[in-house]
Amino acid sequence: MIQLKPASKSGPGQAKPGHVNHDALFDCPELHGVPMSFGRNVEIYGEGEPAAYVYKVLSGSVRSYKVLGDGRRQVIGFHLAGDMFGFDCEAEHSCSAEAIADCQILLVRRTTLLNVAERDIDVARSLWTLTATQLKRAHEHSMLLIKTAQERLVAFLLDIAQRLSTKNELDLPMSRQDIADHLGLTIETVSRTFTQLSEASVIRFLASRRIVVRNPAMLAEMNG
Amino acid sequence: MIQLKPASKSGPGQAKPGHVNHDALFDCPELHGVPMSFGRNVEIYGEGEPAAYVYKVLSGSVRSYKVLGDGRRQVIGFHLAGDMFGFDCEAEHSCSAEAIADCQILLVRRTTLLNVAERDIDVARSLWTLTATQLKRAHEHSMLLIKTAQERLVAFLLDIAQRLSTKNELDLPMSRQDIADHLGLTIETVSRTFTQLSEASVIRFLASRRIVVRNPAMLAEMNG
DNA sequence: CGTCTTCTTGAGCCACTTCAAGGTAAGTGG
DNA sequence: CCACTTACCTTGAAGTGGCTCAAGAAGACG
Numbered sequence: 342m343i344q345l346k347p348a349s350k351s352g353p354g355q356a357k358p359g360h361v362n363h364d365a366l367f368d369c370p371e372l373h374g375v376p377m378s379f380g381r382n383v384e385i386y387g388e389g390e391p392a393a394y395v396y397k398v399l400s401g402s403v404r405s406y407k408v409l410g411d412g413r414r415q416v417i418g419f420h421l422a423g424d425m426f427g428f429d430c431e432a433e434h435s436c437s438a439e440a441i442a443d444c445q446i447l448l449v450r451r452t453t454l455l456n457v458a459e460r461d462i463d464v465a466r467s468l469w470t471l472t473a474t475q476l477k478r479a480h481e482h483s484m485l486l487i488k489t490a491q492e493r494l495v496a497f498l499l500d501i502a503q504r505l506s507t508k509n510e511l512d513l514p515m516s517r518q519d520i521a522d523h524l525g526l527t528i529e530t531v532s533r534t535f536t537q538l539s540e541a542s543v544i545r546f547l548a549s550r551r552i553v554v555r556n557p558a559m560l561a562e563m564n565g
Numbered sequence: 566m567i568q569l570k571p572a573s574k575s576g577p578g579q580a581k582p583g584h585v586n587h588d589a590l591f592d593c594p595e596l597h598g599v600p601m602s603f604g605r606n607v608e609i610y611g612e613g614e615p616a617a618y619v620y621k622v623l624s625g626s627v628r629s630y631k632v633l634g635d636g637r638r639q640v641i642g643f644h645l646a647g648d649m650f651g652f653d654c655e656a657e658h659s660c661s662a663e664a665i666a667d668c669q670i671l672l673v674r675r676t677t678l679l680n681v682a683e684r685d686i687d688v689a690r691s692l693w694t695l696t697a698t699q700l701k702r703a704h705e706h707s708m709l710l711i712k713t714a715q716e717r718l719v720a721f722l723l724d725i726a727q728r729l730s731t732k733n734e735l736d737l738p739m740s741r742q743d744i745a746d747h748l749g750l751t752i753e754t755v756s757r758t759f760t761q762l763s764e765a766s767v768i769r770f771l772a773s774r775r776i777v778v779r780n781p782a783m784l785a786e787m788n789g
Numbered sequence: 790c791g792t793c794t795t796c797t798t799g800a801g802c803c804a805c806t807t808c809a810a811g812g813t814a815a816g817t818g819g
Numbered sequence: 820c821c822a823c824t825t826a827c828c829t830t831g832a833a834g835t836g837g838c839t840c841a842a843g844a845a846g847a848c849g
């Protein structure tokens with residue numbers, strides 16, 4: 342882990358290549374889907390419920406999570422505009438999903454998708470590719486959870502920055518608590534670590550959820 | 566977390582229902598595969614290498630893992646007899662795999678499998694199902710990593726016990742270091758926690774890797 | 790403006806790590 | 820069969836990173 346000293350000089354900004362959402366699953370004419378709105382903190386589906394639909398985020402963002410018996414929560418991941426989610430292979434959802442902010446989501450009947458996949462090899466392949474990508478992301482997340490608090494937050498920022506395709510300014514849709522539960526930390530540690538990064542001039546806060554990356558090279562270096 | 570007191574009384578043993586390996590992917594006549602032997606600690610494939618094959622464990626066991634730049638290792642999972650692994654959807658393996666002990670492994674060419682999947686919808690479905698199952702397992706693993714040391718080890722024991730389909734006696738194929746790297750702990754903490762479980766009469770050691778579950782109910786309860 | 794939620798900061802604590810040493814088991818060669 | 824080696828595991832003592840508990844600051848909103 343890289344030691345931070347408050348108030349080091351910051352270099353000029355640096356752009357990151359964008360990330361393309363390559364999957365055309367919902368573009369198939371048979372899988373048009375129904376758009377639907379969800380308010381802030383509204384549950385889209387719950388763990389253990391029958392998996393009736395698969396989903397694509399049109400606008401807004403979504404968190405999927407699991408909770409332990411005593412209330413500890415693990416945010417499995419965040420789904421941003423363009424992301425698809427809810428692709429459990431079993432008949433029941435293995436985690437819950439909630440709207441982080443008001444959002445619009447496209448719903449496609451799971452059975453419809455599976456039927457189309459039986460005939461259309463491209464759809465079947467997309468289904469697999471999509472799941473495999475999520476698997477890879479889950480493995481990355483496991484790597485995250487063995488790192489230090491600072492490394493976790495840095496990796497999180499880099500991941501979100503890449504997925505939002507914004508150059509150096511991030512608008513985090515999620516709360517500190519969501520971030521903490523995603524990174525396996527407490528809200529206090531997340532807050533303190535953000536403050537450290539800010540004091541080291543690696544990032545700067547325009548507001549508590551609006552971040553400017555002042556030193557992208559440093560941020561990348563801190564990711565190891 | 567459940568507090569352990571050394572030397573509580575233990576109840577009688579209790580059987581666990583077996584776990585069936587449901588996937589018939591390698592039974593397809595076109596996907597016969599080639600058996601191959603790997604010695605202890607021999608690498609089967611490395612992270613970043615071209616994914617030429619997919620694998621099925623015939624005997625022995627395998628660990629798949631990723632390492633960070635500074636050497637920290639995360640054991641993503643263990644593959645026991647009957648398990649299939651190496652199903653990355655990309656052309657390169659996203660993690661490494663090594664034989665834990667001497668083992669025999671069935672290899673099937675990835676391209677062959679993908680070709681068959683293009684024509685045979687059952688194979689395509691298996692491919693998806695298998696990946697989705699691994700995804701679910703990866704999510705479970707994330708849950709593991711937010712728990713206490715004792716909970717992690719208990720969950721690990723329950724998982725292995727179920728997958729080995731042995732009633733109350735486990736023969737762990739992996740070292741303490743492997744377990745530690747799987748659970749995000751140090752080898753010392755794993756050892757100490759094993760000792761606690763033993764002192765509480767939840768388990769008993771026949772040898773350092775041979776464990777008898779003396780109190781399955783307690784073990785299950787400790788898992789939350 | 791007050792109220793509510795979210796975020797930040799401080800001080801003390803604890804679970805797990807680190808560092809260090811010793812024990813145990815299996816293999817090897819004499 | 821025993822000395823020696825090596826790998827693996829256990830145990831102890833001290834340190835620490837992140838947690839808990841507590842209070843206050845900063846926004847959001849009616």
